Amino acid sequence: MSSTLSDAFRTVPVHIRQNGQLDFESVREVPDSHTWQDVDDYPSVDAAAVGGVPVVDLNDPNAMKLVSDACETWGLFQVVNHGVPVSLLQDFDAQLKRLFSLPTERKLKAVRLPDDISGYGLVRISSFFPKLMWYEGFTIVGSPVEHARQLWPDDHTQFCDVIDEYQKEMKGLAGRIVWLALGGLGITKPDLEWAGPNGEFEEANAGLQLNSYPVCPDPNKTMGLANHTDSTIITIVYQNNESGLQLLKDGSWVMVPALDGALVVNVGDLLHILSNGKYPTVFHRAIVHQTRHRLSAAYLFGPPPNIQVGPLEKLIDHNNPPLYKSLTWNEYLETKTKHFNKTLGKLRIASTT
Ligand SMILES: C=C1C[C@]23C[C@@]1(O)CC[C@H]2[C@@]12CCC[C@@](C)(C(=O)O1)[C@H]2[C@@H]3C(=O)O
Ligand SMILES: O=C(O)CCC(=O)C(=O)O
Numbered sequence: 001m002s003s004t005l006s007d008a009f010r011t012v013p014v015h016i017r018q019n020g021q022l023d024f025e026s027v028r029e030v031p032d033s034h035t036w037q038d039v040d041d042y043p044s045v046d047a048a049a050v051g052g053v054p055v056v057d058l059n060d061p062n063a064m065k066l067v068s069d070a071c072e073t074w075g076l077f078q079v080v081n082h083g084v085p086v087s088l089l090q091d092f093d094a095q096l097k098r099l100f101s102l103p104t105e106r107k108l109k110a111v112r113l114p115d116d117i118s119g120y121g122l123v124r125i126s127s128f129f130p131k132l133m134w135y136e137g138f139t140i141v142g143s144p145v146e147h148a149r150q151l152w153p154d155d156h157t158q159f160c161d162v163i164d165e166y167q168k169e170m171k172g173l174a175g176r177i178v179w180l181a182l183g184g185l186g187i188t189k190p191d192l193e194w195a196g197p198n199g200e201f202e203e204a205n206a207g208l209q210l211n212s213y214p215v216c217p218d219p220n221k222t223m224g225l226a227n228h229t230d231s232t233i234i235t236i237v238y239q240n241n242e243s244g245l246q247l248l249k250d251g252s253w254v255m256v257p258a259l260d261g262a263l264v265v266n267v268g269d270l271l272h273i274l275s276n277g278k279y280p281t282v283f284h285r286a287i288v289h290q291t292r293h294r295l296s297a298a299y300l301f302g303p304p305p306n307i308q309v310g311p312l313e314k315l316i317d318h319n320n321p322p323l324y325k326s327l328t329w330n331e332y333l334e335t336k337t338k339h340f341n342k343t344l345g346k347l348r349i350a351s352t353t
């Protein structure tokens with residue numbers, strides 16, 4: 001049985017030709033390797049036309065209802081008054097810039113290997129698409145030290161310190177938001193044993209995906225990060241004052257506005273399962289810009305790797321049978337590596353009526 005998240009990727013390696021990396025700085029037109037035919041697969045609508053992407057003030061006495069409603073109807077919302085210090089967000093932003101502005105040869109020293117989970121390169125889901133994305137990423141699961149040393153042989157500690165602090169803050173925030181979401185379904189701390197006696201999610205696991213979307217000569221022809229859902233309970237996204245993240249709502253792409261100081265939260269596949277489909281996972285993607293370089297970072301929050309995750313017992317009764325099979329996060333990630341966007345469907349329990 002796999003015992004860490006990384007084991008899920010040793011079992012199912014993903015082969016991506018990382019050294020095919022484009023020199024985004026010098027390229028003057030989108031090459032065929034990065035030209036996508038289906039950027040307009042769904043129409044795009046203005047967020048205002050569909051009521052605006054919800055913004056939840058976490059200090060609002062109604063925060064639980066607001067989070068719960070947003071999870072149910074949008075699968076994505078922004079949070080303000082989240083308590084993460086502005087100075088930490090600024091330091092984090094500076095480290096993102098510092099990382100992605102390194103020369104490509106230096107970044108490739110920290111490249112992610114096919115059977116590994118962490119490192120620099122194309123996003124894992126690239127193997128499901130015929131074309132490459134206008135994108136560079138860096139995945140951190142566990143300690144960033146080894147890869148940071150390869151990136152900055154003489155000075156890796158400032159990057160590691162900021163990343164550690166950021167992950168600590170995100171863990172606390174993710175725990176708070178998950179309890180608000182679950183509380184809205186009537187779930188209380190004793191209902192989720194693995195969250196620990198005080199519901200502090202001590203044993204929770206997480207990953208950090210740092211994303212860079214370089215400026216692009218023809219943004220309508222290419223894709224930043226292709227349509228996917230996250231295999232998480234929730235994901236918290238930082239974006240650097242540049243919009244680009246879009247969610248699929250009622251058959252249209254809706255842009256999530258860049259809101260100064262806010263963080264974006266989205267429902268992941270495991271919350272979809274835990275809530276027995278009450279909080280649907282959200283399809284999302286990122287587009288790129290002609291003149292503005294966009295940076296973002298996704299904090300991917302999940303359970304301990306070997307805990308069984310299934311529809312919560314309290315939500316199940318004669319009229320509400322479990323809709324999904326239970327499995328561990330590692331098993332989920334392994335299944336996702338094979339079935340990608342069809343994974344939840346594969347886990348759906350067939351109705352007997
Ligand atoms: C914990 C994880 C979720 C993730 C796979 C990973 O092991 C680390 C990278 C994560 C990420 C980030 C970008 C989108 C995504 C679909 C991908 O390819 O890599 C997610 C993965 C996921 O949620 O399945
Ligand atoms: O760049 C973004 O805003 C989205 C990133 C994302 O979806 C991810 O890293 O999983």
Ligand SMILES: [Fe+2]
Nearest residue numbers: 229230284298
């Ligand atoms: Fe995502």
